[in-house]
Amino acid sequence: MQTPTTRAQGARVEFYRKTGKIHPRSVSGRYDSLRWAMVWITQIVFYGTCWLSWDGRQAVLFDIAERKFYLFGLVLWPQDAMLLALLLMISATALFLVTAVAGRLFCGFACPQTVYTAIFRWVEERVEGDHIARMRLDQAPLGLRKIALKGTKHAIWLAIALWTGITFVGYFTPISELLWNLGPGELGPWEGFWVFFYAAFAYLQAGFAREMVCAHMCPYSRFQGVMFDRDTVTVSYDSARGEPRKLRSQAASRSTSAATASLIQNTASPRGDCVDCSLCVQVCPTGIDIRDGLQHQCIDCGLCIDACDEVMIRVARPTGLIRFASERELAAPAASSASTSPILAGLLRPRAMVYVGFLAAFTVTGIWLVAERIPLQVDVLRDRNALLREATDGSIENTYTLKLVNMLEAPRAFRIRVEGPAGARIVGADTIQVASGSVLPVPMTVAADPVAGLSGAQEIRFHVEAADGPPTAITERSAFLLP
Numbered sequence: 010m011q012t013p014t015t016r017a018q019g020a021r022v023e024f025y026r027k028t029g030k031i032h033p034r035s036v037s038g039r040y041d042s043l044r045w046a047m048v049w050i051t052q053i054v055f056y057g058t059c060w061l062s063w064d065g066r067q068a069v070l071f072d073i074a075e076r077k078f079y080l081f082g083l084v085l086w087p088q089d090a091m092l093l094a095l096l097l098m099i100s101a102t103a104l105f106l107v108t109a110v111a112g113r114l115f116c117g118f119a120c121p122q123t124v125y126t127a128i129f130r131w132v133e134e135r136v137e138g139d140h141i142a143r144m145r146l147d148q149a150p151l152g153l154r155k156i157a158l159k160g161t162k163h164a165i166w167l168a169i170a171l172w173t174g175i176t177f178v179g180y181f182t183p184i185s186e187l188l189w190n191l192g193p194g195e196l197g198p199w200e201g202f203w204v205f206f207y208a209a210f211a212y213l214q215a216g217f218a219r220e221m222v223c224a225h226m227c228p229y230s231r232f233q234g235v236m237f238d239r240d241t242v243t244v245s246y247d248s249a250r251g252e253p254r255k256l257r258s259q260a261a262s263r264s265t266s267a268a269t270a271s272l273i274q275n276t277a278s279p280r281g282d283c284v285d286c287s288l289c290v291q292v293c294p295t296g297i298d299i300r301d302g303l304q305h306q307c308i309d310c311g312l313c314i315d316a317c318d319e320v321m322i323r324v325a326r327p328t329g330l331i332r333f334a335s336e337r338e339l340a341a342p343a344a345s346s347a348s349t350s351p352i353l354a355g356l357l358r359p360r361a362m363v364y365v366g367f368l369a370a371f372t373v374t375g376i377w378l379v380a381e382r383i384p385l386q387v388d389v390l391r392d393r394n395a396l397l398r399e400a401t402d403g404s405i406e407n408t409y410t411l412k413l414v415n416m417l418e419a420p421r422a423f424r425i426r427v428e429g430p431a432g433a434r435i436v437g438a439d440t441i442q443v444a445s446g447s448v449l450p451v452p453m454t455v456a457a458d459p460v461a462g463l464s465g466a467q468e469i470r471f472h473v474e475a476a477d478g479p480p481t482a483i484t485e486r487s488a489f490l491l492p
């Protein structure tokens with residue numbers, strides 16, 4: 010297959026490179042432990058939160074049919090779109106800040122693509138064996154053993170993917186109802202579609218596409234480069250310390266103990282610390298060689314650090330040949346180690362401070378909006394069919410429709426009074442009951458006395474205040490027509 014490429018200023022740039030299936034070698038170490046800790050935390054939150062209850066309903070629910078977003082005690086309405094927008098802006102700014110300071114940490118440890126790929130690979134390893142066994146199985150002709158192993162793996166993958174789809178849709182339809190409807194086959198067409206769509210999505214993305222998503226499909230991997238500078242800390246190979254590499258001996262590839270002996274033997278040479286064992290490449294889930302420098306496929310998972318540290322310990326050399334480091338630190342390690350930590354140095358530069366400033370501003374605005382939020386909305390609509398009419402007692406009447414939105418999950422009573430020209434007053438009841446979390450249109454007639462010399466549209470104010478529950482008051486303006 011021909012590789013699409015372009016040439017810019019003599020450089021060959023690859024848009025897409027077809028690689029074979031990657032079977033990374035498993036490795037243990039602090040970054041692997043951190044990665045699994047994040048898998049557990051994110052999955053406990055994802056699979057568990059939809060089962061929490063609050064005041065007799067699901068605690069976190071995006072109820073699209075009712076156009077409400079339940080977030081524990083808070084119920085957000087379409088009118089609260091600003092809060093949701095702020096939440097997105099806070100998330101995006103936090104992601105930019107983390108990227109500018111510490112590279113693709115989100116990709117390596119918290120991105121759903123990485124997390125589900127790790128889970129699916131774990132299943133694959135349990136069923137098919139280690140990376141060598143998996144490669145052999147892939148190359149083996151189709152037989153009963155291969156069918157059994159592959160079938161078992163795909164069955165488990167499909168079960169995980171289906172449960173993921175159900176859980177995801179369970180944030181938009183109460184999950185207990187969703188599960189109840191799954192059994193008797195009464196799933197609504199949209200719920201059914203989205204459950205199977207997300208199940209298929211998880212199955213294909215984590216089971217097959219894997220690192221191709223990070224390398225070729227994710228836009229974040231492409232634009233992250235503009236957020237990097239010389240102080241951004243990323244997984245880096247210390248070429249000044251590692252080069253020139255020692256040649257890997259024949260013995261190194263035969264057995265672990267033989268490899269260790271060979272590596273130790275090689276340390277007698279005055280050359281660089283890298284023993285060219287290629288373990289950092291073998292454990293990489295995206296199949297790259299970090300020794301070639303920063304690459305957009307690198308998700309900063311740190312597994313190559315774990316692998317290399319293990320090798321450095323074996324050959325009695327300091328760990329950290331591959332480590333989280335900035336370009337500036339790698340260029341002048343002595344100067345950097347004498348100053349502040351790389352993360353702190355990354356935070357204290359103008360670019361990061363700008364992100365911190367935006368993050369603080371968005372967060373404070375969000376907190377202020379929630380604190381000042383009034384759980385009532387009032388719209389006043391004038392009746393445009395009947396501009397005005399004269400009552401039998403000589404007063405002038407205008408009619409309106411008040412749309413009262415009670416955003417609390419409790420029924421409430423609201424008292425309404427008007428303030429306007431010539432003794433404006435409400436004709437009829439001035440206290441209205443509104444059911445919990447509902448919108449109530451209320452037809453309302455307002456009367457005023459004619460005043461000599463006063464005619465045409467006059468300003469009128471509707472004061473709506475809670476007659477019970479937490480104090481709530483809103484004033485809306487409209488026009489009152491006099492002849």
Ligand code: SF4
Pocket residue numbers: 244289292293294295296297298299306307308309310311312313314
């Ligand atoms: S190069 Fe290292 S940090 Fe980057 S993806 Fe590969 S293993 Fe992870």
Ligand code: SF4
Pocket residue numbers: 246251282283284285286287288289290300316317320330331
């Ligand atoms: S794991 Fe370390 S020593 Fe081995 S090839 Fe990679 S950088 Fe060199």
